[in-house]
Amino acid sequence: MKFITIHLALVLSIILPIMSSGELTKAKAEEIIRACEEKTGKPAIKTGSISYGRVEVVSYMNTRHDSKMEPYIKYRDMGLVTIDTLPTITKGSWGRKVEAFQIQLTPKASEHIISRDTLDDVITAKFKIFQYLFDSVTEVHIIPDKNIASVKAKLIRSNETPFFTEVSEKNNKKEIIRTLTFRKTTDGWKLCD
Incomplete structure (x- = not known):
C-alpha cells in the first residue's frame, strides 16, 4: 500500500504541473506580465x-x-x-x-x-511625458494549434511630467487595451523569455 501511495504521489507531482501549464488564466497572465515588467525594467514610457x-x-x-x-x-x-x-x-x-x-x-x-x-x-x-502602467488582464484567448495566446491587457496612464500638455491628453487616452502574445513552451506560458 505504501508503494502505491508513493507511486501515485510521484505520478501526480509530474502530471499536475504539466496539466496546469497548459491553462492560462487571467490571474496567471497577470502574474507573468508583472514578472516581465520586473525582469525587463522597461516601463511603457511616452x-x-x-x-x-x-x-x-x-x-x-x-x-x-x-x-x-x-x-x-x-x-x-x-x-x-x-x-x-x-x-x-x-x-x-x-x-x-x-x-x-x-x-x-x-x-x-x-x-x-x-x-x-x-x-x-x-x-x-x-x-x-508620461508612462502607462499595467493594471489588469481583461481577456485571454488561447490558440492551441499555434501554441500561443492572445491576451488583452489594460494599461493606465500615470506619472505625467510637466511636459504633458492638452495635446498629450487628447492623443493618449487615460486607459488603453494592448494585445500581448504569449507563447506556450515546455516550461509553461512565456511572454518576455
Whole structure:
C-alpha cells in the first residue's frame, strides 16, 4: 500500500504541473506580465523631444515666424527653460533677419530627460511625458494549434511630467487595451523569455 501511495504521489507531482501549464488564466497572465515588467525594467514610457541651445527664428520683410518660439515661451512660463536673446543677424538684400536665442533647460526639466544628442550648437533631448502602467488582464484567448495566446491587457496612464500638455491628453487616452502574445513552451506560458 505504501508503494502505491508513493507511486501515485510521484505520478501526480509530474502530471499536475504539466496539466496546469497548459491553462492560462487571467490571474496567471497577470502574474507573468508583472514578472516581465520586473525582469525587463522597461516601463511603457511616452516620450517627446525638445531642441535647445542656440535656436534661430527667421524673419522676412518684418514678418516674424513666432510659431517656432511658442513652445519655448510656454515652457519658460512653466519654469522648464530659460531664454536669452542673442544678437540679430541681417542676411541678404531681401531683409532676411535671423533672430537667435539661447535656450537652456532648468533643473526641473532636466530630471525628465532620457537622452541627449548634440549637432553644432543645438542639443536635442528626449524627455518623458508620461508612462502607462499595467493594471489588469481583461481577456485571454488561447490558440492551441499555434501554441500561443492572445491576451488583452489594460494599461493606465500615470506619472505625467510637466511636459504633458492638452495635446498629450487628447492623443493618449487615460486607459488603453494592448494585445500581448504569449507563447506556450515546455516550461509553461512565456511572454518576455
